Amino acid sequence: MPIGDLAPELAVLLTAVTVLLLAMVLAQRHHGWCAALALSGLAVAAGIAHAQAVAYRLTFSGTFALDGATAWARLLIVGLTALCIGMSPRWFASDRRHGEVYAMFLFSALGAMAMAGAADLMELVIGVLLSSVTGYVLAAYHRDWAISLEAGMKYFLVGALANALLVIGVVLVMGTAGSTAYSELSGSIPESPLALTGLALILTGLFFKMGAVPAHTWVPDVAEGAPVPAAAFLTVVPKIAGSIALYRVVALAPGIEALGLLVALVAAVTMTVGNLSALWQEDVRRLLGWSSVSQTGYALMAVAVAGLAPQALPALIAFMGVYGIANIVAFASVAELRGRTSITDYAGLLGSRPGPVVALAVAFLSLVGIPPLVGFFGKLVLFTAALEAGLAWLAILAVANTVLSLFYYLRVLSPAVFGSSETEAASLSGSARVTLWLSLALLLAATIAWSPLWSALPAVLLP
């Protein structure tokens, strides 16, 4: 058993267990050390993942793919989880179970890593379940606050249903195709109604992880109710993993055109529903949640053209990466502002808190895709892939949605920048502020280093 192939995952797992134990022995006021330990574990995992980035093989009896997509997913998941952990110490400082939250983050990240690398349907189920179960806990972490509980409950209910469908789908596909390993399924899934139903159910399970229609309803609630670091995590990390897992599944059946069409339709509905719902939100966190639904819709464009456009996979990874960074910057700004929610409370913030407002503006403009920010390149490669594969209608719809999205982002920004206010705004400072600047620096660095990053993205997948 080549145990070293899973070294990054094992590093995260061991760190999670150690953090849990440490949180049990340390007094609550010292739980900040758990964050430090979690971060160092993630650093080790990232180092190993980077060292393994050149590998290109199936491992663990063909259940786990070590390829470019896994490498990028690992680095993104580990890096972005670290940023979410960075926001947390002050946020959870008064929480009685402060230290355990880091273990939850790590376990959830582990689930995401397993999901992204899965080359076997069973392995996929394990990854999805691990990521989901920990996600429910993270969403409801403020258990004295009804809205947080509601978010967790909604996430759990939608998730339980979606995961059940996923398992049924796996059973159907296994029954008709005779295997769960991707290497054997690839190209040999029969075009029977039963197998198609199974595939559609698997897709539904992954749509839940990505926050796509019809399993998107948890996203705004989680964005609003979950602790802000957890909201940032849940709207980014499982999505990145889910999108790569989805791409792997869709790429298994290149002959079945209905699959691509299904994803294209879901993409169209998801981006439109997300944007229309975001338009008149009065709560910035809820607005961020809906915006993240619409961003999922854009990302699905790349999945819809899997196999039709040569740049579909790099476009997907690039888009999810730049979306993830920008979304983390946005949530980090909100965290730095102590979770400030109502749009009206943002009026005139530029005067009293210029830092978070500028960061929020950059994040929003990147999410819209205003050049030269990296979000523009994400959309550029996405549109190019869609147009190359002949999905012009989807690209046009995405354009229309982008214009819509600008409207609601500006609804937050314009009072913040143009308005005026006398009241002082409180800030979280400490590591939350450091994280904000770090994530903003990451966004700008990705903007500058776009060209080498893009050429390093993988174009092919295992198996």
Place this chain on the structure above:
Amino acid sequence: MLTFAILIPLLAAGTLAVAPLGETVSRWTATGAAALSLLALVVVWISGGEGFRAVAEVPWVPELGIAWRVGVDGMSLALALMSALLFVVATAWPIDLHNARAYYAWMAFLAGVSIGLFVTLDLIVFYVFFDLSLVGMYFLIGRWGHGEAQHAALKFFVYTLAGSLLILIGIIVLALNMPTLTFDMRAMIDSPPLAAAGLVPGLVFLAFVIGFGIKTPIFPFHTWLPPAHVNAPGPASAILAGVLLKMGTYGLIRIPLQMMPETFARWALPLGIVGVISILWGSIVAFAQDNMKRRIAYTSVNHMGYTVLGIAVAGSALGSEAARQLALTGAVVEMIAHGLITGALFLIAGAVWQRTADYHLPNFGGLAGPAPRLTGAATLAAFASLGLPGLAGFVAELHIFLGAFAVYPWLAAIGLLGILITAALFLRMLRQMFFGDLPKERADFTDLAGVEVALLTALLALIVLIGVWPVWLLGLIDAGLLIPVSGAGG
């Protein structure tokens, strides 16, 4: 050299954004940066050359065929020179401001971006600058505008982003249809992609026309323009009308006309009709406005209509080549002339607002008494705008209509009506503002100060110069090179 012209104002903007400078220093930093850009462009102009000159290229994203490519031909050099000049004047223009340093930072940023848009030879870089100009103008209007500034800024941003994204789609389709993926404008002009007839070229052309049409703006996509102008501060209006609107027509010439000549020829007549509708609509609606700035704003729709008519004629592949060249020359001269004239008019409007905080024309009258210098400048600019011979507007419109009569005589005849209405509306405005009785509350109206006079004089002198001796400008533009060879069939 062109890269310097872009980077100097951008660096100045960055400096202004972080360094704690006073208001006067900020203003002179912005003006100085624009002036240095102008100087760099003049150097390029003096060194001369044929076709694209002062070309430089640095790879950016080689896998996608994107590179930092700069270079100018006569048209873009003329537009860049005009923009730089207008930025010098607009930043030097005295205006009372809060947060002056940030205002001048955005102005300098916008200067770099606008000049960059005209001198780049890469479609993605073009798009980058196109969008950044929206961001800059959004913050200028929203933060330093008056009245419903935030609403106007929002409308402006959303509206024009819709246009720019259509352009992006068009650009991507063009690039995908090149033999190898590239966004190099020169390559696309030399071997136009999408030459065959069919649905796709038609749709791409439509995307470009709507996208650039929103920016220009042409009827029916002009509705964002009046609120944006009315609520923007005077110098920002001057930039918006003088520089940003030109991006639309410049794009229309550079991309659809030069890169898809055959499709353009097929759709030239509808475009010409839209141009004529803009001419008439702009002038008629302008006539009905009581708000001074709104009236000037609608004349922009009217004037850009002339430009679009000229471009449509140039790409029609009908009539003689000489006629089409005339029309295109006229269109480019109209862009320059309109930039200078409307820039001057909006600065004058800004001066009036600075003194009275009012744009309502019936509240004015008899200003010729207390403010003879303002009256003189406004009269000259208005006459230039309505196309009085001997001034710049006349040269442009003469060329456009000479060309148009040879290709679409009926359209040209209808379009001429627009000139009549424009003349009437400007004369009425001058009468309302400057003649008749002076209202009591305007008794202490002060005339233009020294700096204002000097800046306006520079613009107006250039307008007169182009009017009486246009040869140098026509030689610089050299429209013969702009019309693509494959379009010269008729």
